Amino acid sequence: MKYRWLLLLTILGLTLFLGACSNSMEGMDHDMPEMDNEKQPTDNQNEEVTSPENTLTSTVATEVITDNEFTIVAQERQHSLNKDESVLAWTFNGSVPGPQIRVTEGENVKVNLKNELTDPVTIHWHGLPVPNNMDGIPGVTMNAVQPGETFTYEFNASVPGTYWYHSHQDGVNQVDKGLYGSFIIEPKEGLDVDRDYTLVLDEWIGSNGMQMENEAEHDMDNMSSNESTDEDSDSSSMEGMDHSGMDMDDDSMEEMDHEEGDSSMGHDMSMYNIFTINGKSGDMIEPLQVKEGEKVRIRLVNAGFMSHKFHIHGQDIKVVSSDGQQISNPGTFRDQLIQVAPGERYDIEFIADKPGNWWIECHGEMEGTDGMKIQLQYEGYNGQQDAPNADESLPLFDLVNYGEKEQTVFTLDQAYDxxxxxxxxxxxxxxxxxxxxxxxxxxxxxxxxxxxxxxxxxxxxxxxxxxxxxxxxxxxxxxxxxxxxxxxxxxxxxxxxxxxxxxxxxxxxxxxxxxxxxxxxxxxxxxxxxxxxxxxxxxxxxxxxxxxxxxxxxxx
Structure with missing residues (x-):
């Protein structure tokens, strides 16, 4: 029931004191033939959808569609998070994240959303300045797409950058269950990079988190039996909110607090105990391959509800864009934590000039933190491997006043309507x-x-x-x-x-x-x-x- 966790926390005075990668709230190219729209990818597939002009090596692609009309199917699939944990996820085209859509600036895009779930869905194009009737907001710009129905989105890919898409129908539950994917618009002139990897971040509830939830649910039931059964009471008027991302019944997870260590009466994020990169955690995350001297772009996309602080080991890096928007003359730095909040995107570039096996990892102390890291491997390197160090104390990167000013669009002291x-x-x-x-x-x-x-x-x-x-x-x-x-x-x-x-x-x-x-x-x-x-x-x-x-x- 809605806010049951709030009520439980209020009654118990529960306090959680943990340090988190969110407590400051914070791919390999496999060319394949054109995909039949009726073909469904198996679990562990994260296919790329791309335009004919795109030849750039990128992300964790397993299938390629070679035109600008795509079909995205919302469907339920079993999904492995790591070697021990699987969930019954809601997916686009059978995978979490869904297929990456990759087009070129100025191209017209058509996406057919087919709903094979039992609930209505939509797609919102997060960050893209699409026409209002294509924004995917149920009851505001369109009606939700009903089970068994199809809706076609059409818009121009007008602004290059890193974006993402997700359901905006009952988003707190549907995004949490896996209904999201990345959307990349390459500039007309192309990208001056040799490798281009997209890392989509998220959090899930594993068996340990489920046990915590069930114990709290049991305590709640015991206390409720001693409370008033008045239909108008606070506890009985709280509607169900499934926020599990797992195969759980609709009342099993409630509003939870994103601040680990937060003792307020909010929602408790500590039950999210598996953190993922591109839908996988720990050993199931495939390393990123680079060659010495290559220019590498890493796109960080946060599809979850918690901030995550990332460190790229062993490299001098630049943040070249935020939310898809280019940063003018970005400076080079190293050994700082880049905090990516829910919905944000950061594009990072570096020259691979330090051969070794390095880590790109989340920093924090939550249970799921250790699984949110990916190895950066130099091809042909057989030497000593860098050790992960999620507890290392590093300064936070500050986007404010980063880069150099170009012509100002707005100023503080100008007149506003x-x-x-x-x-x-x-x-x-x-x-x-x-x-x-x-x-x-x-x-x-x-x-x-x-x-x-x-x-x-x-x-x-x-x-x-x-x-x-x-x-x-x-x-x-x-x-x-x-x-x-x-x-x-x-x-x-x-x-x-x-x-x-x-x-x-x-x-x-x-x-x-x-x-x-x-x-x-x-x-x-x-x-x-x-x-x-x-x-x-x-x-x-x-x-x-x-x-x-x-x-x-x-x-x-």
Missing amino acids: IEYTMDLNTEMDNSGMIYTINGKAYPKTEEIVVQEGDLVKVKLVNNSETDDHPMHLHGHFFQVLSKNGKPLDDAVIMKDTLNLKPGEEYEVAFKADNTGDWMFHCHDLHHASAGMVTKVTYEGFKPDFTPDPNANNQPE
Whole structure:
């Protein structure tokens, strides 16, 4: 039932003191023939979908489709996380992550979503400035795609970069079960790299986490038997929320806190005890191969609900883009932790000039941390192997003022047509903990109403005591203007997802240049499902669909 974990934590006063790779909330190319749309990949396949012009070695591809019309099938499949643990996942084309879609800037893309699940689904193109009716938000831009039905998405791949796609129907559950994949748009001029690897990050609940959940569930049942059975009581009015990513019944997992060590009355993320890269953990993660002298790109995509801090051993690196947006003249550094929040993407490049067997690994102390690492192997090297060291204390990379300033898009002191403040916070109501924007939970939050061409400045303030809030704006990129009152003087940072730690304040700006109704929400989807959602709406805009009351649309 919804917020049962909240109630349990409230009653027990449960406190968890752990250090996490999230506690600061933080591929091999196998060319194959064109895939028959009816063919379903087996478990452990993570196929790439690519355009005819693409010849770049990339990611963990096992199948290639050689045109710009793709079919993505939502279906249930058994999925192995490591040598000991399997889950009944919800997949796109039979794999977790789903197929990588890889196209070239300017190409028209058509994706047929076929739903073979028992629940409605959608696809949202995270970070892509698609037309509003292609954004995949049930009840806002379309009706959810019903079981047995197909919906076709069509849009232009207009902005090169690293993006991803996922279901936005009941996202807190469906994304958690595996409905996501990466989406890469290569620039027209091509990429000046020799290797291009995509690493999609996520968290799952294994058997140990299941045991914790079952024990807590048992304690909850015992306490409930001594409580009032009033239908209107807090405990009896909490709706079920399946947040397992596993073959569990619908009431088995509830809202949980992303902050390990957090003693607040939030959701408990400690039950996520298997962390994955491209759907695999530990020994099941295949190493990345490089040759000495090659230029290598690593794309980090966080599809989970926790921040993860990554260290690339043995290499001098550059962060060349964030959320798909290029960083001008990035500097070189090494031995810093790159923290990737939910929904964020970071592209990293380096020259492979230090032969050896090195690690790309998550840092932290959670049970799942040790499994979230991947080896970087130099071809032909037979010497000593670098040792993983997830406990090593390293400084955090700071994107603010990284790179060199190009022509400024927006400034703090220019005139704006709309100025809006978002107070991000939490509070209790009759159903338990809610996550609020300016004191209200969606759908009661105040919308940001704009006109086409408006310049909009938004102040984001995280007044939550313990929770990070990675705020994601659909359909637009925004420029980060300031952090904690200090202007960003040295760089132009463009993003679509920005993580705010407790007490932090950012000012961002964007131009209202993509007409529609657009979600603006926290991408810890626990928080979104509990209210931290608003919309940017354009005056006079009318959606081109009629909401179906029988579609079970659940946009959060």
